[in-house]
Amino acid sequence: MQPNKDAALATDLYELTMAAAYFENNVEGRATFELFVRNYPKNRSYLVAAGLQEAVDYLLKLRFEEEHIEYLRRHPNFAKVDESFFQYLKRFEFSGEVWAMPEGTVFFTKEPILRITAPIIEAQIVETYLLSIINFETLIASKAARVVDAARGRGVVEFGARRSHGPEAALLAARASYIGGCIGTSNVLAGYQLGIPTYGTMAHSFIMTFDSEREAFERFSKAFPSDPAFLLDTYDTLEAAKILASMSVRPYLVRLDSGNRVELSRKVRRILDQAGMSYTKIFVSGDLSEYVLDEVTRKKVPIDSFGVGTELVTSRDDPALPGIYKLVALEQRGGIIFRAKTSEGKRTIPGPKQVYRLHNSQGKIQRDVISLDVETQPPQMKPLLTKVMHNGQVHSALPTLQEIREHTKMELKSLPPRFHRLRGSATPPVSLSDRLEQITRTLWNSAS
Amino acid sequence: MQPNKDAALATDLYELTMAAAYFENNVEGRATFELFVRNYPKNRSYLVAAGLQEAVDYLLKLRFEEEHIEYLRRHPNFAKVDESFFQYLKRFEFSGEVWAMPEGTVFFTKEPILRITAPIIEAQIVETYLLSIINFETLIASKAARVVDAARGRGVVEFGARRSHGPEAALLAARASYIGGCIGTSNVLAGYQLGIPTYGTMAHSFIMTFDSEREAFERFSKAFPSDPAFLLDTYDTLEAAKILASMSVRPYLVRLDSGNRVELSRKVRRILDQAGMSYTKIFVSGDLSEYVLDEVTRKKVPIDSFGVGTELVTSRDDPALPGIYKLVALEQRGGIIFRAKTSEGKRTIPGPKQVYRLHNSQGKIQRDVISLDVETQPPQMKPLLTKVMHNGQVHSALPTLQEIREHTKMELKSLPPRFHRLRGSATPPVSLSDRLEQITRTLWNSAS
Numbered sequence: 001m002q003p004n005k006d007a008a009l010a011t012d013l014y015e016l017t018m019a020a021a022y023f024e025n026n027v028e029g030r031a032t033f034e035l036f037v038r039n040y041p042k043n044r045s046y047l048v049a050a051g052l053q054e055a056v057d058y059l060l061k062l063r064f065e066e067e068h069i070e071y072l073r074r075h076p077n078f079a080k081v082d083e084s085f086f087q088y089l090k091r092f093e094f095s096g097e098v099w100a101m102p103e104g105t106v107f108f109t110k111e112p113i114l115r116i117t118a119p120i121i122e123a124q125i126v127e128t129y130l131l132s133i134i135n136f137e138t139l140i141a142s143k144a145a146r147v148v149d150a151a152r153g154r155g156v157v158e159f160g161a162r163r164s165h166g167p168e169a170a171l172l173a174a175r176a177s178y179i180g181g182c183i184g185t186s187n188v189l190a191g192y193q194l195g196i197p198t199y200g201t202m203a204h205s206f207i208m209t210f211d212s213e214r215e216a217f218e219r220f221s222k223a224f225p226s227d228p229a230f231l232l233d234t235y236d237t238l239e240a241a242k243i244l245a246s247m248s249v250r251p252y253l254v255r256l257d258s259g260n261r262v263e264l265s266r267k268v269r270r271i272l273d274q275a276g277m278s279y280t281k282i283f284v285s286g287d288l289s290e291y292v293l294d295e296v297t298r299k300k301v302p303i304d305s306f307g308v309g310t311e312l313v314t315s316r317d318d319p320a321l322p323g324i325y326k327l328v329a330l331e332q333r334g335g336i337i338f339r340a341k342t343s344e345g346k347r348t349i350p351g352p353k354q355v356y357r358l359h360n361s362q363g364k365i366q367r368d369v370i371s372l373d374v375e376t377q378p379p380q381m382k383p384l385l386t387k388v389m390h391n392g393q394v395h396s397a398l399p400t401l402q403e404i405r406e407h408t409k410m411e412l413k414s415l416p417p418r419f420h421r422l423r424g425s426a427t428p429p430v431s432l433s434d435r436l437e438q439i440t441r442t443l444w445n446s447a448s
Numbered sequence: 449m450q451p452n453k454d455a456a457l458a459t460d461l462y463e464l465t466m467a468a469a470y471f472e473n474n475v476e477g478r479a480t481f482e483l484f485v486r487n488y489p490k491n492r493s494y495l496v497a498a499g500l501q502e503a504v505d506y507l508l509k510l511r512f513e514e515e516h517i518e519y520l521r522r523h524p525n526f527a528k529v530d531e532s533f534f535q536y537l538k539r540f541e542f543s544g545e546v547w548a549m550p551e552g553t554v555f556f557t558k559e560p561i562l563r564i565t566a567p568i569i570e571a572q573i574v575e576t577y578l579l580s581i582i583n584f585e586t587l588i589a590s591k592a593a594r595v596v597d598a599a600r601g602r603g604v605v606e607f608g609a610r611r612s613h614g615p616e617a618a619l620l621a622a623r624a625s626y627i628g629g630c631i632g633t634s635n636v637l638a639g640y641q642l643g644i645p646t647y648g649t650m651a652h653s654f655i656m657t658f659d660s661e662r663e664a665f666e667r668f669s670k671a672f673p674s675d676p677a678f679l680l681d682t683y684d685t686l687e688a689a690k691i692l693a694s695m696s697v698r699p700y701l702v703r704l705d706s707g708n709r710v711e712l713s714r715k716v717r718r719i720l721d722q723a724g725m726s727y728t729k730i731f732v733s734g735d736l737s738e739y740v741l742d743e744v745t746r747k748k749v750p751i752d753s754f755g756v757g758t759e760l761v762t763s764r765d766d767p768a769l770p771g772i773y774k775l776v777a778l779e780q781r782g783g784i785i786f787r788a789k790t791s792e793g794k795r796t797i798p799g800p801k802q803v804y805r806l807h808n809s810q811g812k813i814q815r816d817v818i819s820l821d822v823e824t825q826p827p828q829m830k831p832l833l834t835k836v837m838h839n840g841q842v843h844s845a846l847p848t849l850q851e852i853r854e855h856t857k858m859e860l861k862s863l864p865p866r867f868h869r870l871r872g873s874a875t876p877p878v879s880l881s882d883r884l885e886q887i888t889r890t891l892w893n894s895a896s
């Protein structure tokens with residue numbers, strides 16, 4: 001997925017007014033910003049990092065075109081801004097350094113997942129776009145991990161394009177869902193652009209086009225003779241199953257989209273089995289969430305896989321990840337000055353940081369330590385942020401989507417059971433290093 | 449906003465498998481589909497139609513490129529599909545007729561807001577994209593109308609790009625928020641591409657870049673001498689206000705982003721007034737929703753305008769509009785056959801429809817009647833669906849964004865007070881015409 005050609009303007013106006021003010025005042029030092037999540041969405045105890053690929057693609061391609069600059073020149077806020085600023089925008093490229101947790105990494109609140117060091121204007125301008133992409137993909141990858149958990153081994157297909165927040169959100173949601181553990185998506189664009197497996201059966205409208213369900217099933221089989229998949233609930237699910245059982249088609253799969261699907265799946269299974277169609281899979285969809293799946297899969301039900309749409313692609317129980325992007329340090333006067341926000345309830349931890357993780361002997365996450373990036377930690381502590389960009393260029397190749405997906409699987413396995421609970425929020429197993437703790441206290445106290 | 453070049457594939461796979469099955473079976477008759485909302489999101493009593501412009505742009509440009517077709521040829525589901533289907537896709541253009549409620553129209557559940565009549569494959573393939581765009585923009589325009597209501601005359605600026613579901617969702621949300629009554633957005637791209645007024649102040653990071661707030665304010669004023677806008681809550685809001693009051697800058701606006709903003713706005717107002725800065729506006733942001741605004745604006749508070757982000761652009765209290773797109777009629781054997789889905793809890797109303805609205809003598813909406821499109825209604829009943837496309841081309845020019853926004857204002861004024869309540873759902877003032885009621889009963893009963 002490539003960024004829109006106008007992506008440079010996909011930002012909040014204040015990023016550009018601040019840029020103009022920095023420029024006017026010759027504030028040119030390098031600044032470090034970090035992206036982190038202050039609080040979990042409802043019922044979350046961990047998050048799965050996602051969106052880095054799109055973030056890097058954006059940083060690589062970020063340019064202000066002549067039309068963009070012309071728009072800003074005519075903008076009332078910029079009426080008195082000197083032409084030299086617009087000339088600067090014309091030359092603008094991202095030249096900074098980026099450290100980030102690889103996509104698929106499990107992380108907790110307060111931990112920086114992305115750290116950018118660049119001339120302050122560059123680091124500032126990219127804030128809005130990076131937050132939008134990373135907040136959303138991380139939100140959905142994390143939600144998908146919960147839904148997949150609740151499916152207890154059955155496959156989950158992302159099915160939500162029609163309820164996503166526009167076609168691009170649908171594509172990003174398909175990607176993030178795949179990272180989070182879904183086996184595929186209904187979204188063809190995600191197959192075409194990202195190589196994600198795509199799945200589909202038929203809609204009620206197909207059945208309704210013909211005079212009878214039998215005719216609809218026959219017609220569909222004619223086009224898809226080897227592995228037809230049929231939707232059973234247009235009129236009456238059990239009647240439809242009986243019609244199918246009396247036919248000579250060999251359905252690969254049947255879909256149940258409404259009604260009491262636990263009960264219906266058992267009855268449909270029986271009808272199919274009696275007709276010798278034990279090879280036919282039962283696929284269930286329609287208003288499913290991790291909460292519903294958890295209930296359903298606790299029982300013994302003959303459901304082979306699920307399609308989850310709205311709840312997944314909008315993260316319906318909490319549809320926004322409150323990730324923020326904060327200034328933590330400034331290079332000036334030959335040194336690095338740490339910065340923190342100290343306003344009530346919104347205090348931040350100063351300094352460029354690294355996150356170290358300790359696993360126990362069973363390979364489970366024991367604890368994370370947030371330390372200054374210049375500190376070293378014992379060798380058994382593994383650093384989570386890796387260098388992704390250097391001088392505005394890719395530093396080391398990013399993993400493929402398949403590799404990311406495998407990484408997520410390992411990460412989720414390393415997460416102790418209490419974090420996998422679907423309700424409540426486990427305390428993040430996170431502390432600050434002694435040195436960072438001390439610096440933070442000093443800075444917070446000096447402000448109050 | 450123009451559709452992505454790969455928009456043809458921004459669809460669910462089943463739309464294309466159904467297309468192949470229709471093609472294989474020579475099902476070529478024209479079909480009519482309608483888009484409507486079965487149930488309101490939480491606490492909604494009306495909706496504001498939006499997204500038609502993007503829907504029409506998509507229908508006009510919809511083409512399958514050679515690479516798209518090649519992807520489908522190699523897709524396992526299409527392994528046995530005849531080459532003639534791919535040749536058909538190569539020629540594919542939308543040739544149908546579209547009727548729709550103009551954007552900004554207030555509507556209720558069950559009412560069709562878009563009706564498409566086209567050869568069935570065309571009408572089917574476009575389902576996913578149309579739902580995605582129209583569901584989302586309608587969701588946000590409706591949410592914005594609530595937020596603007598709750599602001600009681602104060603301006604509301606959409607501020608949510610960083611929490612939107614990706615950059616495109618941010619742009620669509622800015623557009624829909626403007627339709628719903630916001631005065632503008634922080635999103636520069638929405639200004640550039642759609643001409644929406646854009647607003648911005650500064651971030652905490654700007655303040656934190658300098659050694660003191662005084663210095664930060666001075667530096668910003670240097671770049672923006674005529675109407676600087678300052679953020680006050682980086683460290684201590686009242687201290688910052690006092691610093692500003694002691695300076696010679698003439699702030700156009702101050703922003704309060706955290707803490708008890710009712711109390712702070714009063715204290716800041718007093719500080720500014722005592723310094724002779726009664727011209728300085730107070731702008732409040734940070735975790736605002738229509739529910740918070742309603743509380744705040746019931747009191748006498750010196751707040752001039754609001755910035756609303758996450759809650760608005762994600763419609764956080766209910767982030768998905770369950771709009772659906774259903775087959776209602778088929779032209780075949782020289783006639784029109786009505787269709788309805790009769791499955792439990794998901795029944796649909798058959799036949800191509802028109803919605804008529806009756807206003808009372810005060811210009812308020814009295815009731816809507818859904819009737820068959822071929823029925824006529826008394827002249828005081830105004831039809832809401834107008835013809836938008838004919839033979840795949842625009843039938844009459846769509847309104848500008850400004851015109852849409854004016855239309856929304858009039859529409860919201862015509863809505864009786866009970867529908868404006870922020871909690872609960874008023875009963876939709878909607879009934880079926882006698883003839884439609886009778887046809888629907890007959891069709892539902894014949895199925896059971």
